[in-house]
Structure formats: C-alpha cells, structure tokens
Amino acid sequence: MRLGAGFTTLFLAMVAAGCSDPSTGNGFAGLAQQPGDVDQSGFLQPQPGDTLTFPEDWGPHPQHRIEWWYLTANLKTADGEPLGVQWTQFRQALQPRAVESEPPDPDHWPLEAAWMAHGAVSFNGEHWFAEKLARGDVGHAGATVEPFRVWLDDWQLKSVPDSDHWRLQLQGDGWAYDLRLSNTDRVVAHGDNGFSAKSASGEGSMYFSLVDLRIEGTVTLDEETLEVSGKGWFDREWSSQFLKAGQQGWDWFALHLDGGEKLMGFRLREDDGAFLAGSWITAGGDVEALDSEDLTLSPASWQASEQGRVPVEWRLTIPRHGVDLTIAAPPGNYWNTGLYPYWESPVSVTGSHQGVGYMELTGYSE
Amino acid sequence: MMLVRAFVSHYRRHPFQLAALAVMIILATMLWTGVTVLTEQARSSLFQSEEAVAARVQVVRADGQPVNVEDFARLRMAGLCIAPWLEVQRPPPEGRAIGIDPLAMGCFGDATPGGDSGELDGAPFLDIAEAARLASEGYDRRLYLLAKHENVTLPESYMLREFSLGPPTGELADSFLLNLDALSLLVLLITGLLVRSVHRLGIAQRQSSFELLFRFGVPVRRVQQLLALELVVLTGICVLPGLWLGAKLAGMLGGGFGQALDSLFDVTLYAGSAEALPWQAAGVMVLLVLAVCLVDWLVPQRWQGAVSSNRGRLVAVLVLVAGLAVVALASDLARVFAGTALAFIGAGWLTPGMLAWLAQRLSDRAHPDGAGPLTRWRRRELAVMFRHLALPVVALQFAMATVLAVQALVTTFESTFDDWLAQRLEAEFYVEVPPGADAGLAADRLRVLEGVGSWHRVLRGEAIISSDGAGSDDRTLPVDLFALAPISDLVSDWTLLASVDKPWQQLEQGGVMVNEQLARRRQLELGQALEVLVADTAISVAVVAIYADYGRPAGELLMAGAALPEGFVTRFESFSVNPGELPMADIRAQLAEVWNVTDVTVRDNASVRALASRVFGQTFLLTRAISLLTLVLAAVALLIMSWVFFTTRVWYFRLLGIWGLPARAVRSQLRRLSVTLTLAVTLAALPLGIWLTWVLVSRINPLAFGWSLPMALYPGFWLELGLVAVITGLVVARLMRRQLIHRESGKQVKA
C-alpha cells in the first residue's frame, strides 16, 4: 500500500531525525511486534507503586512514549439489532517532554509526537473502519484535560459543558456516529491501583477504565441514520513500553455480564507461553485484580482471512468465581485495516454467564 | 532426425546466412524493445513532469493575509483534506526545499502533491519540521495550504486559488504522446520488413536444398513445419539478447534524461523501468517475426506472384491513392491511421519497382560514347539491386521517412512550445493580486516607480459575443476576456497569426484580438466587427489580430483595459513585471505596502520557463533517439542484405577486372553503385516523409485535439540525411570490396 509505505518511511525518518533511539519497533502504540529491546532513555516507565492522579491523567503524558483513549460500545438499534462501535486515539511520542515544560511552537511544525485515530462500526456482519493521522502540537490533533477533549481533525470526544456527559463525533467514508456518553465518573483502576503489569518481569502500564458507560445517539451508515443506545467501556492507558521483547501480541476482552458484573482480561502471547491478567468488577463496583493463577483464556475456534488467521471464539474461566465463558465474535470480518492491522470485534458471551463485550486481537496479521 | 540434420546442414555450409538472420532478429528486437522502453519513459517522464508542474488548488485567506499553521489546524478540524507545503528558498547549490507533512497527506490518497512524494525519499521534499528548521536559519519561507479537490466547501473566510509550480502543458503533451505511439507502430512495421527481407533471402538461397528434399520424397508440409520450428527456435534464442540489449540501450539513452530531471527537481522523478525487461515487447516481437516470415503460407502463391506484375502495380497505385484520399478526407483518427498505413503499403509496394524502372530509363539514356557503356551497365545493375533488395530498400525508405517526419514534428513542437511559453510567461515575474487588494493602487505605484522595466496589468473576466457581424447566425458565445492595462512591449513578441497594420496600437484604440480557436469557430476575419456584451454593456469592436493559442479550446478576447465598460467584474487580476533596474524584492515590498499585506506571491517566470524547457527538451531528445535508432537499424539491414546480395553479383565486378578495368576503377564503380542506391532511397523517402509530417501535424493533431501545429520543413535536415545515406553507401561499398579482395585471392578465377 502506497501510503502505508510512505508512513513507514516517514516513521523511520522521524525516528532517525528526532530520536536518539532508532528502534521504536513496536509500530504505533504497540500495535506491531517489536524486534528487540527498546532504549527508554528520557521516557518515564510506569512502576509498581505508581498511582493515578485526577484530573491530570485524563490528558496526555508527554513523558511517556505511548498512550491511548479508547472506547468500545455494545449498542442496540431501535429494532434491537446489536451494533458495535469503536473509537481509539493513539499518541506516540518520538521525543519525551517533561510535563512541566511548554509544548513546542506550532509554527515550527514540531514532530515530538504523532497521533493516530481509529474509528469503526460493526453492524449486521459488516465492518466500517477509518484511520486518521496527524502530527501533534500543531493544533489539529491533541488532548486536553480542562475542558476534557480528545480530537484529531474533525473527530473528537469532548465533555459537554455543565453536564457529566461527553459527546463523541466521528465520520468516515459512508459512515458516521454522534454519541452521548454518560455515567462518566466511575473510574475503575486496574492492577495495583492503576499499575497494570504486562509481563512477569514487571513491565507494565498505567491503566484505568470507565466500565459502565451509558450511551445513546445516532449511527449513520450509508446515509441511513439509526437511533442507538447501549453500554460502553472506556480505557485510558499509557506506558513507554508495551510489548517487551519476545511478546507477539495481545488478546484483550472487556465484557458486560448480564448480572451486572464486568470483566476485563488479557493475554500477552510470549515465545514460551503467555502472560495473563485482568479485573473482576462486581455489580456493586468492587474491583478484584486477576492474575495467571485466577484466570484461564484459550482460543476455541479460528477463522482464516486475507489478513491472517485469528481465533474468533474463546474460552475464559475464573474458577474462583464460577465463571466459565464462551466468547464469540459474530460472523464477519472485523479487521481494522490501517497501517497496523488488528482485529476488533464485538462479542457475545455464553456459558456460566450471558453478556456482551469487545475483543481486540493484535499480532495475528500476516 | 536425418531430415533435421539435412535441413540444418545448409546453415553449416552457409553460417553467414544464419548469422544474418540471427543478427537481424536480435537487432530488430533490440530496436523494438528500446523503442518500447523509451516511449514508455518519455511517456512517464512527460506525465511526471506534468504532474510536478500541474495546477493544484490551494486555500488562501479571504483577508489577503498569508496562511499559517492555525489556518491549517482550523481547516483540518473543519473536516477538510488540507496539506501544508512549506517552501524554503535557499541559495544554490542547495536551492529550494519543500516541507510536507506526510501524516496530513494521508487523506490525499493517490493525489499526493509533489508526485508520489509521500515517501519523503529525496530532496527537495523534507519533513515539514525539518524545512521549518531550515527556514529558521534565515531563509525566505512561504507556507501554502494545498487542498485535495477543487470542489470543497470552505469556511467563510477562506477561498480557493490555483497553485502551480509551472505552467500546465495541457494538450501539447497529449498530442506529443499520440505521435509517439504512431512512431512506435511505424518502427514495428519497419522491423517486420527487415526481418522478412533477411528471411526471404535465406529461403531463396535454400530453395535448391528444399527441392532436393522434395525429390527424396519429403512432403512440402513437413518442410514447412521444420522451417517454422527452426524459426521459432531461432527467434526464441535471439529475442532474449535483443531484449536485454534493447533495455540496456534504452537505459543508456534514458540515463541522461533521468540525470537532467534529477538536477531539475532535485529529486528522482523518473524511476527507471528499464531494469525490468519488457517481456510484452518480446512477445510482440516473436509474433511479428513468425507472422512476417510465415506469411507465405497464408497468402496464396498466386497473389504473391502478382505483387510485381502490372496488375499488382495497378493495385498498389489504387492502394496508395486510396490511402492518400482517406487521410485527406477522414473525419476520425482511426481512419487517418488506417489511411496512413494504406499509403505506406502502396508507396512501399511501388517504390522498388519505380526506382528500378527509373534506373533502367536512365541507363538507356547513358551516352554510347565516353564512359557511357560503363554507366549504362552500372545503372542496369542498380535496377537489378532495387528489385532484389526491395524489402530492405522499402524498410530504409520508411525509416528515413519516419526520421524526417519525427525531426520536423519535434522541431515544430519545440518552437511551438517556446512560443507558447513566451506568450504565457512574457515577463520575468508574475504577481498575483491578492483577493480584496486594489490593483489600481498598485498600477499607480508601478507607474511612478523609477527604474522599473516593462509591466502590465491583466484583468480577467467574462464577455459574451452576441453577434459576429457577419450575420450568418447570431448565436451568443461566452468567452474569456483579458484586458491589458497598459499595453506594454511585453506582448510585442506574441505570435500573431494575422493582424492589421500596427495591431498593438489598434488594440489600444479599441480594437480586440481574438484567439485562434475563436477565430476558427466563428470564421472571424481581420477588421470584422464583433458585438460583445461586457458587464451588460453592448460594445462593438473590430478584430485587429488573431493570436496563436496553442490549443486552448476556450474562446478568448483580448482588449485594452481602457476600453472596458463600467461595471466590468474582474475575476482575476495579475501583473506581469520586468523589474528593470530594480531588485524584484523591492517591487515586491512596494506592492505589499500598497496592498497592506505582509507578503505578495511572486512567480519567477524565468525559472519556470527554464524548468519546462529542459523537461521537454529531454523528451524531444528521446524521441529523436528513437527515430535515429530506427534509421541505424534500417541501414544495418541494408548493409547485411547488400553484402549477401553482392555475393551473387561479385563475379560481374570480377569480369570487369578481367576485361582490364583497373582495380581502382572497379572499386569506384562499386562505390558509385552503392551510394546511388542509398541516395535514391533517401530521395524516395523525402516525399513520404514530408507527407507523413503533414499527416502528423495537419491531420492527426487537429482530429485528436482540434488544433493544428504549423507545418514546417527543414531542408537542412534532408541534407544531413543525405549525408547519412552517402556514408551508408560507402560502408556498403567497403564491405563489398572486402569480398572482392577475398575472392581474388581464391584459387579459381570463377566463383
């Protein structure tokens, strides 16, 4: 792909020009495998014991290499048809910047960070996807805390003044959505007070979520506007190293169970095994961190596609809570075919519990 | 197996014949491959240079202020596909740098500005941050915001403007490419003739061994199959080196071209495709060789015999006349191409016979005294050669005609292109009047500016021609109106196709000039009165000149600014300025001051012109290379054929020696014979070449694009071609002479 090649080249050029470390190899925000160890000079690395700070942590972390704002939503149309929505905005720094220092002058067209946004809609077995890119600190892409706003060109998530809800507006080629998000004040910190380990050797990220968003609004597909409503899941995560050497990708799940419980679980695939972790959130809102001892996760069925073979059906168990779930993507192809292709699909949950959710699988693209 | 051995044994005894056929196929493949690659290169380089200088759209601020990064962010956040383009002017040798944002260009898709520059793989394209850093070192910088489409809805305070790195070449380029295609087809035709001639010769010389095979009871069919197999094998073997050589040759010729582009744009615009062998060219070649060599089985023997009969000649004349008529009268391109092919076939059919007849006639007129009998003999020999070398003679004639036509075409294109550039880039600098600025104020300032050179202001708007005075019909026709104020001597170099006396004074006094297309469409003549509606005011104006427009299809009126009625709406205004004694920077500063803007867009026409000229110059060079290559191959073919043919005639030259003609005189006869042969072919090529030139510029171009190039002839080049013919003839004589010497040293007097 012409543009892809262009951006890859640019990326290398940017890295060579702006960064002492030529090996930020894990693509954009860790969406691709990395070939080796990454020099972290100048970037902060989250540690066990780090904690979350609000409202600052809603905004960007210029001293960290990668971060994202991420929403998935399991919605229903007025006819009761399920409809999935995803929006992610990534920031990838090429140069670290101290939190207290001023951002560079936009007139210099600085290249300290690049931004990428993904938007997708999944409905009736079809999947719409679009990608946008921008350089940071110029003005057309960024994130602010007060007022809370994350944007890239005309795509944006922002808090609605004098209310507790947010508005997310996106439009792609033949699709668009305009959603109102409420129940935005119940933060769930994952792992150890927000430090989420990503390997046995202690690397990790800062990670929190809004797990019980209520969403309503409209989704327009091929000029037909649908009224939608349902549940959403919002993630904030940042780090300077996501996949460490030897990790090939991740399988991530965020599920709303019918009893009111929420479950987040992920598996980082390593050369010899996998690293598992997650969070079990009771209907009452209590959070319990899960580790490899508590959680099992294994593919149950695979699907071949042009992009590669992906496991589209999974078995997840948490014996301690009597959880034994079959998680399955609906029929269809849910590849987000951007610069770094990955799978992002709504899922249905059956087994010991019923429910819905989202599944993100990276590192399967060939 | 025995049969096969018997079959190829001929070549064991006559390896030269096999070598001749192999060399011919290799050379033909080389030529065709070279032409294919070069044509493709010329096409892509032309396309790329066009792309590089093609007009694009940029977004400017309605308030006339230069755009900045906030404007960029604002427009992007309004959902528009906009990309920044930061030009930084550095002094040579670094020159211009262009900063682009590949991330922002994602939305441009394939229409990425600066060609396929998303890859940032070469200067002058840099990441915009790098360009901004360069600019901060004190170089002049200017930001443009490019838009993807012309049809975008902009926020209130912005407007779209044309953005170009140079003048659009429009149909001039398309026309050139069409002619290039026609050239390739001709080359293929010539190649076919050459291969066939060598093959026919081989067959003729093997006739006796074939007859022997028939006598031994081998069926004709079997011999034909073997012959076909032999040809397939030989072609298969020879096409490969030909292909390789052709690609190498094109690479060699194209190399200079790529370098020129390199230095021109500081970027490798032309990505050489010569590395990959053009296999499709090989496929065409194999088919061609098989077709021309095996045509004997397809065409009944009876017909072939009729070719040189009286009836055959009559058919040839009919074909030629039909071709000429079709080309002259055809109303579409396909017919012109078909007619041209017919005319070539007819001419090729007739030429050898005619030349032979002419030689025969001349020999009869050789005086019986003096050197008469010898001259008579030589002319008779010439007639024999014309008949026996018919195919290579025709190939050489076609090649020469092609070279002639291409030379005339390219030269015409070059001068037309120069004129066209001169007309559009008449002054050294071109200054756009920013939106909202008062051009009148600027004109006042320029008028009183000491030391400034020639300048004029161009106001562009619309007019409607309501009647052309001839009363034939009164269709109204909207046209573009250009007004000059004042009428400076910048325009005095314009090519006027027709004009009254002192046209520019007449223009000042209220006349109008019209462009060629308008004049043609409405059959306008000098002095004719036009009823023109300008800004709802009807005015009557007289046509004082018709100027060349080089293919712009829209009607144009040119008048003096003073003659514009009140209320004329200027859609676009600009100044053409020669700075004279002043530095352009001063003039620019003055204009910025008058218009109260921080920056004024100034286009340096000289560099644009140099750029465009060099790019096209290289393309023309390539085309010349192609035609020259064709000529060389045709000459080589004639050489080979003459040599082979001479083996059948060498005895008669020897006989002259036995009859006591000194060796030096024999060689002189040989030289005169071969030079007369090649010169005669050149003479025969002249009318065909001139006719082909006429077809290209006066038939194909108007039909394809609705406008014609001037038809020009270049007798100087005919002389050059004649010189080439003489040299070819001398080389042929030299080769034959070697054979003469070789035979003399033999044991026997007789061959």
Next chain:
Amino acid sequence: MSGPVLATEGLSKGFISGGQRLPVLSGLTLGVLPGESLAVVGRSGSGKSTLLNLLCGLQRADEGVITVAGESFDSSGNRGFATRWAELRRRSIGVVFQDANLMPALSLVENVRLRTHLAGLTGGDERDWLERLGVGAEADRYPDQVSGGQAQRAALAMVFAMSPALILADEPTGSLDRHTADEVAECLFDMQANNGCALVLATHDRELAGRCDHLLDLSGTH
C-alpha cells in the same frame, strides 16, 4: 609480325596446402606466334586454368618470365605490373570462359559495346560482329533470353570485336552439347584465322585440342 605474341620462360607455380607446397607448373617454357593456336590439355587440377590465369596476369607466377605482345613480366610482383596487365587485358587479351562471359543486365549488343569501350575502341560495329558470329538477330536480347550456344557466340563476338593479339579460352565449349560445341569451335577457329591472333585453348576435349597447331599436355609435367 615477327616473334611470338606469347612466350613464357621457366614458369613455375605452386600452392600451399596443409603446410606443403604442391607444385602445379614447373619450369614451363613456351611461345605462341601470331595466328598460331596452342591447346592446353590435362586432367582436372593439372593446372590448365592456373596457366591461363598466369598468362593474363590474374595470378602471379612463383618463378619465370611471361611476355605478352612485347611486354615482359617476371615474378617479382612489381607494383606497376597490375596496371600493365590490366592495360594488356583491356586492349590485347580476350578471355573466354566456359560460361558467364556476359553481364546479365546488358543486352548482347550492349555487352559487346561495353567490351569494345573498355578496349578503347570507338565501336559502332558491335552488331556486325554479332552478325558475323550468327547471333545478329539476338543482338537486343539479354543473356538469360538466349541459348548457351548463342551466349558463347556473343562472348566470342565480344572478344573479336576488340581485335585482340591473344585469346585465352578456358573450356569455351564445355557446357554446350556436342553439336553446338562444334559450331562454336568452328566460329572460334575461323575468326582466329581471319583475325591472325594467337589462341591458347584449355580443354578436356581431345578433338578440339586436335584442331590446334600445338598441344601442351600438363598431365605429368610436374
């Protein structure tokens, strides 16, 4: 005329083949007076054609001296010899081969005219010569439009039209049928007798050779 038209003294010629010299002629001495005829006979390869080539300067002898019409040539290969030989052939030596004596692009009369022109004669009597040799009716035909016998007669007309001092004939009837060959030979000897020139005739044909005044058999001369 006193003295021989043609004389050789100690004439030798050999060829190098496979690194060895193969002698063809060794120390040949002969003389032919005006009006005389000499037949050269011998097996194929015995050197008949070589001798004829030497006698008209188309090949150079290894040793010996040749004198033709008063001009002498030794084996030194003097640079001027080629020009002198050419001059001799043009004016004084008529050569007749077995066939292909005529330019195919010229008619019979044009061939004769070309030959006399080269001999420096003003001409005008070409048709008479053709007439005398019995091919007057074919004068305007081309060589490929007449029979082999007619072509040889025309070739003889060419030779006699230039009134040569010496005629070298190499199997002049070799490709003709018996009857035609006799007719052509008849012409040759008649004309030679009338003309008074010397004739050297190389042939296989013993009968033809028998009509000559002298016989030189090259078989076994080396």
